[in-house]
Amino acid sequence: MSDIKNPDRLPVRPELDGSDKSPDDLSDEEIREGIELLFYAYRDFISDPDEMLKEYGFGRAHHRVVHFVGRNPGMTVSELLAILRITKQSLGRVLKQLVEQGFILQSSGSLDRRQRLLSLTDKGRELEQSLSDLQRKRVSDAYRLAGPDAIKGYRKILEGLINTSEREEILKTIKKR
Amino acid sequence: MSDIKNPDRLPVRPELDGSDKSPDDLSDEEIREGIELLFYAYRDFISDPDEMLKEYGFGRAHHRVVHFVGRNPGMTVSELLAILRITKQSLGRVLKQLVEQGFILQSSGSLDRRQRLLSLTDKGRELEQSLSDLQRKRVSDAYRLAGPDAIKGYRKILEGLINTSEREEILKTIKKR
């Protein structure tokens, strides 16, 4: 145990490390607040479906799979791997469970029969719906509260946070209409 | 690997489940795009410090601890637990390492001597800085690209995503100036 007399108190003062620029420039403080906001928002956002998942014996990985397959019916395993950024072994485990328990359907590609095209069964669609219920409500409420202009800004910034190298491709994948 | 050939597959047709409402109402599609955007943005956002952490033998948990202690010097273990939403056993492991290796300092509270007030050492501050370097650059670039109005919208929506019960308190914690 390092034992040193308590240095500072709770509320804290900022570290002035010389990042404060002219009034309309971006301050380090402003950036850091944006970072923390993202942390808290995401923390609460993903907390919604967790309890429901437990009832199925599933985890967040299952939720992600069900979500993206639901959004992109007919997608290949490779595509899903690229989105999730995990190894095929990791995906394999959850995918196997979801297929065996009848939430996801695999079918051979017609052009390339090595591929396994993924889609939700009716049961899978139900699961996806109920898992995303609270999340959709949360986002919907935040959207309504903040108004259309805020929504635009929110989207713009989030888009800007995505790796530039993949941004365009991802945006194409996101937008369905 | 991220670029697969079959061009007929990727874009994918949406399921028209009759959720499109009047023009200025929030469509289910709009909500779902907001959800995916959050996923991708967060995914890339947290990917930044990962490599650097490996060099220290640390993980994301360490980063979160160093971040929040850096932002809130003198905070108690309880406060940190509430923010991270993990158990004291989970926190215990990473905190122990960070203290033993001289990144974080613990000191007894002066009012309540049961408390262990947490703060960064110089070494810890350095670590925090270099870990958040890329993240701050990422947010900074996105902010600059999108402009001041978008920043306002971004913040408004993220604030709205935080649990209402804790929103006010969290916002107080975030804002240091």
Add this chain to the structure above:
DNA sequence: TTTTTATGTCAGACATGTTGACATATAATG
């Protein structure tokens, strides 16, 4: 004095991620 609180610790379990190796079917290429 007794109870509650803040913190720490041990032990065991589970979910999810990793590497590495290898297998199979199919497509693509020389």
Add this chain to the structure above:
DNA sequence: CATTATATGTCAACATGTCTGACATAAAAA
């Protein structure tokens, strides 16, 4: 056709970060 590359699956071992449950200590609060 023979060879090579690709898409996928699987086995095994291991790391990390989470959890629950039990128990301990010191100090504050009642």
